[in-house]
Amino acid sequence: MAGERVLVVDDSLVYRDLLVNHVLTPNGYEPLTANDGESGLRIALREGPDLIIMDMQMPGMTGLQVLEALHQAGSEIPVIMMTLHGSEDLAVRAFRLGVKDYVIKPFDIEEMLIAMDRALTEVRLRRERDALTRTLEAERRQLEAVLTNTKEGILLVDDSDEDRIILANHAVCEAFNLESDGANRPLMEVVQDEVLIDVFQQAKAKAEIAHAELPLPDDRTFNANITPIQGVGRVAVMQDITYLKELDRMKSEFVSTVSHDLRSPLTSVKGFADLLPQVGQLNEQQAYFLEKIRSGVDTVTEMISDLLDLGRIEAEVRMDLEECDLGVIIEKVIAGQRNHAELKKQYLRMQIGPDLPSVLGNPVRLGQALSNLVSNAIKYTAEKGRISVIASREDGQAVIKIEDNGMGIPQQDLPHIFDKFYRVDRPETEGIIGSGLGLSIVKTIIEKHRGRIWVDSKMGVGTAFTIVLPSALEPPGTTGSKRSG
């Protein structure tokens, strides 16, 4: 390796010359020289060269004395010594003082280069190892600083049965009031949050990413994403979404207020529009315009009542819950929607399993949710299509499927259809009236009932919404109401 610094200590100018000009410089080493033991020692201690090549027989301080002094100073610089023939006993003593190699004068250049290479190999390996250790240590420190200082909570557990904690950063300790980082202890022992434990298990069971919203003891809300990492375990990254939740609440409140205030002027527009024909005979064009006004007002009124409804449902912390017979609710919904289906010559049927469990809920709200889904199925299915509502018991829970063989929902729209005001924008949906609030009302209602809803759909084949509701007999807390995804 070029550039290594080699100190030559020899009183003989001939040998200093030979080493510097024929061994070191041509082979890329950087030479340092000393012409006696004292200065050799001084330079060695001051400059810390990579290797010392030293004559043992020098006037003044001998090579052996220099070695002893270096040894005492704790030096680890490898030394090659040069001796005259017949001083083998000296060599033995020198080796005890840590000399790496010796060459007998006169030596040839090749022989010296080989000895140097041997002595330096160890140094090189040690250097590489030290450099690697330093890099790893620096990277580890960087990573640690990032993990510790980031605002996001990071919680890593291993793959053992007890979910032992590998790392819990500062944000996690603070959020869950942990006294220590809980390293190497089972998650369940350290963190009391049921939803968090539950979602960690969910990610493990399904070996896929799981999400949850975690309400914290200090009234903040975290959004947690738990990702399985092969060969390591699972990591939860948690963001504080308190601010977003608050914004959402303010937005809903604003929408409710505005909708409410819009209602009365609309009622009078509608009232006066209804009165108009009574004042005098309208000609054909006037009647046509009036019809436009009425249908416009109807659409806006419906939208406002949806908005107000959504606001109300979202704000209902505790709904009035009673034991509900889903079969009865579904029958009513079907009866209410039958007309609409008949207008489109659609076949609307229901199938209610005999052992369908009753659920704890608000029958009006549940009916509203199912009506929205059935009315969507009718709306987004062509004439003579088939729509079915099938309710059954699975794993002790109530499962309701609303299926149609309609236009279907494009893959890229599926993640958004439960968002407020989201509507699929395609040639097929053109002319179908709606505000995009129906499904967000449905989802809010189902989640208020500790249930889950999801959709499967294929373009041109049909759509199926599935709702799972816990049975009224199930003890509360065994189904995560905060879960989604």
Ligand code: ATP
């Ligand atoms: P409204 O607020 O009047 O219900 P909407 O029906 O447009 O308006 P959502 O019920 O929230 O709104 O539905 C959102 C979108 O999802 C719809 O615009 C439609 O594109 C799509 N969609 C919902 N149900 C179905 C279905 N059964 N088949 C195909 N597309 C559907």
Ligand code: MG
């Ligand atoms: Mg709808």
